[in-house]
Amino acid sequence: PAENPEVELWSEKSGYKVAFSSNQGGVQCYTANFQSGAGTRKKIHGGSAEGDGYPKEACVYLEFHDPLSAFLHPQNGIDSLLTSDEIYHNYVKLNFGFKPPARG
Numbered sequence: 001p002a003e004n005p006e007v008e009l010w011s012e013k014s015g016y017k018v019a020f021s022s023n024q025g026g027v028q029c030y031t032a033n034f035q036s037g038a039g040t041r042k043k044i045h046g047g048s049a050e051g052d053g054y055p056k057e058a059c060v061y062l063e064f065h066d067p068l069s070a071f072l073h074p075q076n077g078i079d080s081l082l083t084s085d086e087i088y089h090n091y092v093k094l095n096f097g098f099k100p101p102a103r104g
Helices: none
Strands: 007-010 016-022 026-031 060-065 092-098
Touching: 016 060
Parallel strands: none
Antiparallel strands: 007 016, 016 092, 026 060
């Protein structure tokens, strides 16, 4: 298991922090930096079919995995395909924290 987090996200505004650790070999990060607010927001996120979309910088997505298509490159020594008698043992661990934001 990873002792140090591979990814840390925090907000200086709210003080909330989340640190991610994983035994997987890679992480892909997607952001909403170029969202315009157009479209629709998922109902679970407070949206409706007629409502607003996601605004700029509203979210970030993290995807933990071994290198993509690793099975196509056996020379790298990563075997990411499971057989019917194997169990998936990968995990992502989250640690949540809070640091009061600076008032200014």
